[in-house]
Amino acid sequence: MTAPLTPPHQPHEPPNEPPHDAVGWPASYPPLPTDDGGPSVATELRQAAVVAAVSTVVGVALGLLWLWLAPKVPLISDGKAVFLRDSEGESAVGADGTFVLLALGFGVVAATLVFLIHRHGGVALVLALAAGGVLGSALGWGVGTFLGPTHDVVAHAREVGPNVVFDAPLKLEMWAGALLAWPLAAMVVHLALTALFGPRDPEDTWPSEPTA
Numbered sequence: 001m002t003a004p005l006t007p008p009h010q011p012h013e014p015p016n017e018p019p020h021d022a023v024g025w026p027a028s029y030p031p032l033p034t035d036d037g038g039p040s041v042a043t044e045l046r047q048a049a050v051v052a053a054v055s056t057v058v059g060v061a062l063g064l065l066w067l068w069l070a071p072k073v074p075l076i077s078d079g080k081a082v083f084l085r086d087s088e089g090e091s092a093v094g095a096d097g098t099f100v101l102l103a104l105g106f107g108v109v110a111a112t113l114v115f116l117i118h119r120h121g122g123v124a125l126v127l128a129l130a131a132g133g134v135l136g137s138a139l140g141w142g143v144g145t146f147l148g149p150t151h152d153v154v155a156h157a158r159e160v161g162p163n164v165v166f167d168a169p170l171k172l173e174m175w176a177g178a179l180l181a182w183p184l185a186a187m188v189v190h191l192a193l194t195a196l197f198g199p200r201d202p203e204d205t206w207p208s209e210p211t212a
Helices: 041-069 091-117 123-147 153-160 175-197
Strands: 074-077 082-084
Touching: 041 091, 041 123, 074 153, 082 153, 091 123, 091 175, 123 175
Parallel strands: none
Antiparallel strands: 074 082
């Protein structure tokens, strides 16, 4: 007697191996992901442009708050020269400190709002926060100095007369560091929030290899 032949309608598969598809991959393996669920490049660029523009405009509020909260520097004239009324005062340094503290606060708030609205994050948003922070700080600096006391101290002293106290113009002594406070705070806070609470990429689970 001869052994029965394998029926032609039943394909011969090696034992203990999963079925394969047309290209040779195991059919039980999940397909590779094609999209991470994030916004497109164009959408991310539009969002970044809006963040930079809004941050710049908000710089007006920074300038107004700086003008309101910064300590005044009193000056006085004897009719020939202008002097500090309080030579031991620290009001000039206080103007820089007030601006830096306000800028840090604006940076923290801006980063938090951007993270809550655009939780997916992205390099473009971080760069927009930095650029908008620099532009907003520069605008706030300009608004505060423009709306504050005049910078023509000599003319102002002649106008008010001798022995009359008047305010010195509002200015930043360490302007480079002050302009970087907002963008640095925004970038650090946004990156920290993204690292702690940002979306996570799902981990692919692959079936274990079959044993012979």
